[in-house]
Amino acid sequence: xxxxxxxxxxxxxxxxxxxxxxxxxxxxxxxxxxxxxxxxxxxxxxxxxxxxxxxxxxxxxxxxxxxxxxxxxxxxxxxxxxxxxxxxxxxxxxxxxxxxxxxxxxxxxxxxxxxxxxxxxxxxxxxxxxxxxxxxxxxxxxxxxxxxxxxxxxxxxxxxxxxxxxxxxxxxxxxxxxxxxxxxxxxxxxxxxxxxxxxxxxxxxxxxxxxxxxxxxxxxxxxxxxxxxxxxxxxxxxxxxxxxxxxxxxxxxxxxxxxxxxxxxxxxxxxxxxxxxxxxxxxxxxxxxxxxxxxxxxxxxxxxxxxxxxxxxxxxxxxxxxxxxxxxxxxxxxxxxxxxxxxxxxxxxxxxxxxxxxxxxxxxxxxxxxxxxxxxxxxxxx
Numbered sequence: 001x002x003x004x005x006x007x008x009x010x011x012x013x014x015x016x017x018x019x020x021x022x023x024x025x026x027x028x029x030x031x032x033x034x035x036x037x038x039x040x041x042x043x044x045x046x047x048x049x050x051x052x053x054x055x056x057x058x059x060x061x062x063x064x065x066x067x068x069x070x071x072x073x074x075x076x077x078x079x080x081x082x083x084x085x086x087x088x089x090x091x092x093x094x095x096x097x098x099x100x101x102x103x104x105x106x107x108x109x110x111x112x113x114x115x116x117x118x119x120x121x122x123x124x125x126x127x128x129x130x131x132x133x134x135x136x137x138x139x140x141x142x143x144x145x146x147x148x149x150x151x152x153x154x155x156x157x158x159x160x161x162x163x164x165x166x167x168x169x170x171x172x173x174x175x176x177x178x179x180x181x182x183x184x185x186x187x188x189x190x191x192x193x194x195x196x197x198x199x200x201x202x203x204x205x206x207x208x209x210x211x212x213x214x215x216x217x218x219x220x221x222x223x224x225x226x227x228x229x230x231x232x233x234x235x236x237x238x239x240x241x242x243x244x245x246x247x248x249x250x251x252x253x254x255x256x257x258x259x260x261x262x263x264x265x266x267x268x269x270x271x272x273x274x275x276x277x278x279x280x281x282x283x284x285x286x287x288x289x290x291x292x293x294x295x296x297x298x299x300x301x302x303x304x305x306x307x308x309x310x311x312x313x314x315x316x317x318x319x320x321x322x323x324x325x326x327x328x329x330x331x332x333x334x335x336x337x338x339x340x341x342x343x344x345x346x347x348x349x350x351x352x353x354x355x356x357x358x359x360x361x362x363x364x365x366x367x368x369x370x371x372x373x374x375x376x377x378x379x380x381x382x
Contacts, residue, residue: 002094009090013145016083020149023076024156026220036083040076044068045226049340062232065340069226073160076223077153081120084149088142089116098135101128115139120146163217164227170210171229171239177203179348180355181233184245185300186348188254189307201261204250207243208265214240215272222279225339231355237341241332244269245346248324253312254304270328277331282338284330291329292346297321300346 019036048068055061092099092112099107099115107128115128119142130139178187191200214236218224229235243265250262277284292300297318304311311317336343 002096005090006094009087009094012083012087012090016080016087017145020080020152023221024152036079037076040079041072041223044072044075059232062228066228069223069228072226073157073223081149084142084145085113085116085120088120088138088145089113092116092135092138095134095138098132099128099130116142119143121150122146160221160224163221164224167210167214167217167224167236168229170206171234171236174239174242175234175355178242180231180352181342181344181349182239182242183344183348184242184249184346185303187242187246188249188257188304188309189348192256192304192307192309197256197258200257204243204247204261204265208261208268211240211243211265211269211272215268215275218272219275219279222276225276225280233342233355235341237332237335237339238344240269240273241328242344244273244328244332245344248321249300249304249311251324252317252321255308255310257309266324273328273331273335277335280335280338282331282334285333285337286330288330288333288337291343292321292325296346303347 015036022035023037045068049065052061052064055064089109089112092115093109097107097109097112099111101107101111111128115130117123118125118128119139122143130136174182174187177190178184179190187203188200191197191203225236247262247266247269250257251259251266253259301311301313332343335341
């Protein structure tokens with residue numbers, strides 16, 4: 001029994017240390033299916049979203065979905081710490097509980113567990129003291145492990161939030177350029193009307209870099225995918241889908257817009273979507289509703305023509321657009337279903353103002369209150 005406990009304790013310690021190394025330190029995607037971190041998120045995310053599905057208010061549901069990312073991160077760190085404390089306690093107990101206590105009595109497993117906890121968190125209370133060379137060695141090893149673990153955690157959190165902030169900057173900038181929520185047609189219309197072709201090319205170049213940064217940071221730290229944006233009608237997947245939609249239209253052929261940059265941006269954005277879908281084991285969803293049925297495509301052509309950026313017509317152009325959409329839409333549909341994100345439409349929503357045009361106190365010209373979905377969450381205040 002003691003040999004089994006020692007082996008189990010050492011295995012648990014090594015498992016947690018390797019899992020935390022892969023999650024925090026290793027700067028590449030981990031494809032192994034059996035991982036403590038992966039099991040933790042699978043065991044917590046699905047129940048969380050299932051419980052919140054019963055909330056009738058979309059705004060309140062989105063708010064609580066936004067809690068999951070930060071809470072799950074803290075929960076994962078707690079699971080790691082508890083597992084390490086338990087693993088060292090099992091090893092101490094297996095080797096005979098060589099400790100003495102200030103209150104007397106025979107030490108047992110709970111004494112070893114208490115000592116392991118105080119040692120791991122470097123409390124040094126002194127009411128439980130190791131006896132013998134092996135017990136002291138284990139105490140030193142656990143103390144060093146705990147100190148290094150806590151130092152890594154302290155450095156881990158700022159890295160995550162810096163990556164999150166960099167991601168959100170371009171999403172926020174897209175508000176005035178593509179509407180709230182964003183759409184490919186609105187993005188092309190506004191640039192044709194207000195900003196010009198050169199500005200559109202520069203925007204696609206910026207989003208090429210943003211997509212590369214998203215892929216690098218979110219493959220290294222997949223927990224960032226659960227972090228939601230400040231506004232309920234914005235999210236990183238919707239913004240990325242809007243850019244892919246825009247690139248698809250430009251590659252098919254939009255009057256006065258060169259397709260070269262659109263092809264580059266489409267390539268890296270599609271790469272990011274496919275790799276992220278692989279991280280969450282979400283196969284492409286080819287059964288989802290068509291985002292661009294024929295009647296909606298006709299409306300897209302009409303709106304673009306009115307803005308002076310006519311879309312290429314003909315069976316060949318439509319076939320090309322269908323092929324491009326098939327390269328990314330099944331993946332974004334699968335990710336949206338898993339993460340409970342709302343995907344943008346190809347057409348701008350009617351009579352909905354941008355986020356920058358609204359506030360919690362402002363009323364629109366018709367006299368009605370600003371739409372709740374175009375406001376920042378009122379719950380996010382001090």
